Amino acid sequence: MSKPRRLHLLGILLRAIKLLKDFLLPLVLLFVTQILKRGYSLSWLMFTGTVIILVLLAWGLISWFRFTFRVENEVLVVEQGVLIHKRSVIPRERIQAIDLNQGVLHRLFNIVSVQVETAGGDKPEAVLYALSMSDAQLLRRRLLVSGVEEDRNYAGDAVALKRLSLKELFLFGATSGGALGLVLYLFSGAWTLLDDIGLELDLQRYLMWVWDYVNPVYLAAFIILVLWLLAVLGMILKYGDFTLTRSGDRIQMVYGLLQRRQVSIPVGRIRAVRLVEGVLRQPLGYFTVHLESAGYGPRSHEKTLFWPLVRKNELVFLLNKFLPEFAAEIPLQPLPPAAGRRYMLRGFIPAALLALPIFIWLPWGEPALALLLPVLGGLWGFWKYKSAGWGVRGNMLAVRSRSVVRTTFVLPNRSAQSFSAECTPWQHRAGLMSFKMDLASQAIFGLDDVSSIDVQMLTNWFRRRKQSDIRLIED
Incomplete structure (x- = not known):
């Protein structure tokens, strides 16, 4: 060549x-x-x-x-x-x-x-x-x-191999809303095209006729069901026949019924395992497992999908088989009680500011609807507080937080590129601090309102990485 x-x-x-x-x-x-x-x-x-x-x-x-x-x-x-x-x-x-x-x-x-x-x-x-x-x-x-390992991957000499079952694939699609946005986008584009060629008015008349003669509840349920089935079909076509293999020091994921993808990642470049629990999957006890790799930027989440759906009780077995370097069972400790009030306030105050103009402009007799927003904001903050936690075992760290989905990072201290801690005057009075960690994959994560003593423990955990690097250089 x-x-x-x-x-x-x-x-x-x-x-x-x-x-x-x-x-x-x-x-x-x-x-x-x-x-x-x-x-x-x-x-x-x-x-x-x-x-x-x-x-x-x-x-x-x-x-x-x-x-x-x-x-x-x-x-x-x-x-x-x-x-x-x-x-x-x-x-x-x-x-x-x-x-x-x-x-x-x-x-x-x-x-x-x-x-x-x-x-x-x-x-x-x-x-x-x-x-x-x-x-x-x-x-x-x-x-x-590592060209030798690439040869073994294509020769089929896999140390470990796992295929996603049809039941797991269907459940993965049924609990994922990613394809639903694509369906709605295509629907809006088709509506614009009908408008351009002059058929939108005829379609509107037909929909009005359907609305007059069909129960709106049944019609809405039917539309939601069709969109959901299309979303499930999209996920099945995208991730069908998902196969995971490990050969030597290389992980390979192959998937797709129409467009076939092969993603190969050296284990040495994997910086962390990211466990994602969606709103629908968390009550069922399922994780989606991603990899944080130095070869992919923050927008490449699809390419770093390690395994689409795994139960909590099967997660350790999966990691032990394919990624024993990250298969540590780390108990998580919650944030201190003083942090709970601060998380609730972070949700309550923006919702209250949003509710204020609604409260003013709502007709008299309905202000209770606006008062519901701050309550929901406070409950949202409390939910984030209860979801957060962290834990250390040996050189391994686990950090869990929530935005909409609950995400847990599991990584060894050698993977952390930088560690920073800070506190505001109000946090200092309560004995709390916030920390952030940066990985080579450009992923940034951390927690707010951790106790100062715990942040010192995390600092020592990060320093052990530096000390081990110095020993390796001296050797």
Whole structure:
């Protein structure tokens, strides 16, 4: 791979499709709707569509021809660009992960899209969108430090392997609201399109007829059920056939029924395990397990999904099998009672300020509705207080907090890049402090209103990391 190489020929079509999706699709839809509204003939529409397709294919051909890559002196060099020439030089030591993705067309022709990730990046440093599987595997072996382990991954010599069952996959989709937003977005886009071509009024009349003759409660329940089923279907297609393997010092996750993804992470670059308990999953006793890796930025949560759904009593077994480096059972201690009042006030005061104008402008006789907001804010703060906690066992730390979902970070002290503690005058009077911790994955977490003695214990825990680093340098 020392000489410049081009992508697979299918990359011409893939580039044209990507251009249509990213830039030209809204313009094409607007153009088509204008043609339909003005009553142009079918032959004119076919001629216009043919011209658009030819322009896209020509652009895809030029883009494919201008795209080259090579590995020279342990450096990946990627050159691309039609109007503006771009040259990316990525040293091997900066590359943290190389992920393989397969869409429907990729799988038909046994090719992959290769994403090259560097430490802390918010997006891939380079994307080779059409490579044969053999070239992709060769590129991974050339660029990743542990090439022997990569060979074992693809040879199937896995030390541990686990597949997500159909029942777990369905439950994961049923308790996740991520795909529901996509459904609502597509619905709003379809409504806008109907408005452009003049069919929105007819649809509104039909909906009014349905509203008059159908019980609104049943209609709303039916719509919610359909949207929920579509959301579940979206999650099943996205994470279906989820397979987790560990071979040597490398973790690999493979998933997706339509678009197949392969994410490979060296264990040495994993900084923490992040346990997420959603509002629907927490009462059922389920976690979603993510990894905090130096190869991915804070927006790459999807790529760092370690296991979609696991029960609390099975979590330790899962980590012992695949990540024994993070399989510590750490008892958590709650925050001091003095912190409870402060958490409740943090929820009560903003809600009270929000309720004040509502209280003024509500008609007389209904101010109790506005008074409910501060009560809910105080209860929300109390819920966050009860969810928070931390614990240390040996060199391992666990920190739990809540925004909407409850999140627990589990990490060794070597993973912490920085540790900071601070206190306001009011916290100082109550003997409380706040702390924050920063990881190489750009994740930042911490707790408010921890006792000063406990913060000193956490400081000593962090200093032990520094002392161990000094001993390693001396050795």
